[in-house]
Amino acid sequence: MTAVPASRRAAAALPFLFAGLIVWAVRFLAVYGFTAIACVNGWSGAVPVVIVAASVVAIAVNGVVIAAGLRRNGSEAGRFLGLIAAAVAALSIIAIVFETLPAFLVDACAA
């Protein structure tokens, strides 16, 4: 066992672990906010398009996170971190797909 000096990498570990769900949260808020504004202004036609576009972008970013997580090596803890980060990103892809389906099924701004 040796002591370690300060490192930037350690500070980035947690954000990376949660990256998938941070992407999910950003997409969620963006879509929610856009829908609220769009429905007030009567742009209901744009809503499904924007939702699908946002989901595609978010899923792509999560794909990158998954790849980065699976490629991570080093210590046992580092590999564990990468694996969990990838799984977290996969989980958020499932959640994003779930939350995109209504765009095809529901009339956007009906009350």
Added chain:
Amino acid sequence: MSDTTAPDLPNPLPRPPGELEELERVWRRPRGIRRLTEVNNSQIGLYYIGTAVMFFLFAGVLALLMRAQLALPENALVDHDLYNQLFTMHGTVMMFLFAVPAVEAMGVLLLPSMVAARDLPFPRLSAYAFWAYFIGGTIFLVSLFLDVAPRAGWFMYPPLSSAEYTPDVSSDFWLLGIGFIEISAIAGAIEIIVGVLRTRAPGMSLDKMPVFAWVMLVFAGMIVFAFPAMIAGTALLELERAFDWPFFIAERGGDPLLWQHLFWFFGHPEVYIIFLPAAGFLSMIVPTLARRPLIGYRAIVLAVIGTGFLSFGLWVHHMFTTGLPAISMSFFSAASMAVAIPSGIQIFAWIATIAAGRMQLTTPALFVLGFLFIFTIGGLSGVMVAMVPFDWQAHDTYFIVAHLHYVLIGGMVFPLFAAIYYWVPMISRRRLSERIGKVVAVLLFLGVNLAFFPMHVSGLMGMPRRVYTYPDGLGWEVTNLLSTIGAFVIAAGVALFLFDLARNLRLSTTRNAGNVWDAGTLEWLPTGTYQTRSIPIVTSRDPLWDQPNLAADVEAGRYYLPGTATGRRETIVTSSVDARPQYVLTLPGPGWTPFFSAAFTAAAFMLLTVKAVIPAILCGAIAIGGIIAWMWRADIGPRAPVDIGGGLRLPVNITGRNAHATAGTVVLILCAGTLFGCLLFAYFFLWTVNADWPPAGAGAPSPSWAAIAAVLLLAASLAWRAGRGVLTSHDQPRPRLMFRLLVLGAAAAATAAVVADGVSLWQAGLRPADSAYGAILYAITAYQAFLTGALIIMAGIVFARSLAGRIGGPWRLSFEVTALFGHYVVVQGLVALAVTRLFPGVAS
């Protein structure tokens, strides 16, 4: 990394004489009245859990009163006004004074020993949080006896709770009392996050961390992001009640739905905030009872993280009947179903572990089985109400009461009982009685099902919730009588549990019953007031099972830090991912400041409820004085490096990125930022509900003032940077005067910026009471002023420290923390200006 064979252990035997005595001396617990000064987390954890159980009993008695009233139709035991207070107090106390504090208390109690730290990094913060909760909560209860208890339901919807319909002080009690207790929960969360990340035993890398530590990390993270929404909501509603700022009054551009958004943005995660730690108990208990390692550790970690995040995407499912756009509601309906996936993963992992092992039917095991049954029913009725059309039917009926109690009692109360029966041997000379415990478990199980199952039926027959009585002849008599009988069966079970505690609970740190379950995790190492004699090197997830002779070697002092290296209370700080030792952190010993600061903070809030403004300000000032005294002694600066064994020489008390205080400040900033985000949400929300934004006739604040404010803010940031440069420069002697001027200048610039901002609002003719537009602008500025006030105090301390020679060179943690916060204040100020001044009215 060294392995576990004896010759490699860091410290040789025999240990020098006097080493243990010295360790005992620095960790000695104060006696008599000075017990109030103890700050050690294990001790505070005990007070904490005891208090939470007391609040549970209190709220339970209120429930019995309600059930007694509802036993028969047209009963006259309790009138409608008292009934309103009863259900409001019952729900509020259960949720805010029992459920969250109880699990937070278990974290504070168990985590230090589970990660084999001597203590978590901010003991005084925990002590402050506990006393604030204890004193504030107790005063809150008293309101019921004075007939001023809140009565608008545990979620306090305006307009019912607003000044027009509740003119007395009862809602103020709720808003200030509960708002205040949220602050204490946040303080505890900061302690838990930094503790879990930075004080784990060497070698306990993230992949070897006990599930409970993962769970508490996510739990505390959720508090950091959820509770500020609640604080924002209560602050806005209190501003409306006290000063008539119309956030929720539709005639003046406000909207009661804003409250519902803020409340449920907090309130839904709250359910998981309660449930996750309880699940964490189970992930610790189940493997021990099944006598094998947990199956699916990684899946559980994933599930815990997933639940923590996804639960924030659900808040609107409490508002399906409020007329939002259909598509928005369907997001939340979908998310409600998605969040069931991670919960399912955890349940399958436990069942698999039980099936693969040999589970004995001990008392904790009975509670685990009870949990599985009750929580599953709650989950099923939950899936039913997540369907929008079904919710339209069940909304506000007893079906919901049944659902929420199945979830909360199954998901939290049963695991808590399992945890108490399981962990009492760690803190008590005798374990609790297995025989009595089994009877308790059976009584609670039968009682809960008898009390709450019939409520589903009452609800489907149309019985609304929150009614103090009901007429004869609607067919509701039988189910209600059964519910009442069930409630009293629960009470009998709880009474028997108290009897067991009285008979067998004999608190002791040094001579506890010990590892009676033959469990594998570190909280079962032999302990003293200093936790473990030496700090082990961990190489496995269940060290006591996999590392032979660990307990004996730890107790003999063969691992790290077998005595006190600095002559003070201290613990080892390790890196967050790999848990490699980084430095030794000295910890504060007993002192009065946390207790007194907490008492006077509580007094200040409670005096505000009854509008005693001057005494409240006095108490607030004393509390701040106490906190200043505490901060003054907090940063004792680096010391000479020390040996902890195995040839490892560690620095003592470092500064910079890796320091514990930096981590704590970052968490605090996340909290402050979330609160600010909630205010911005309110701004945009009010914008979407108002056709005119800004409303016709409202003045526009002049852009030149905003520009001045922005320049001042940037100047403040530059001054913080320059101050750091001066402090770390190698010039001899250091230019102290320059440093002091920069600190004062930075604080002054931030202050001037917020003043300029306020003046510009006023000059434009805006008044907070005129419209929701004015109100939210002033609220954002007021929040900026509040943070600036905190910054002034911090800067003042740094300035005084510089005068006293308590800062300079490597001794600068208090400055770095202040500067970090100072930069945040600048960023927030700039964002606020950009949002409110650059484009008002662009969207419509």
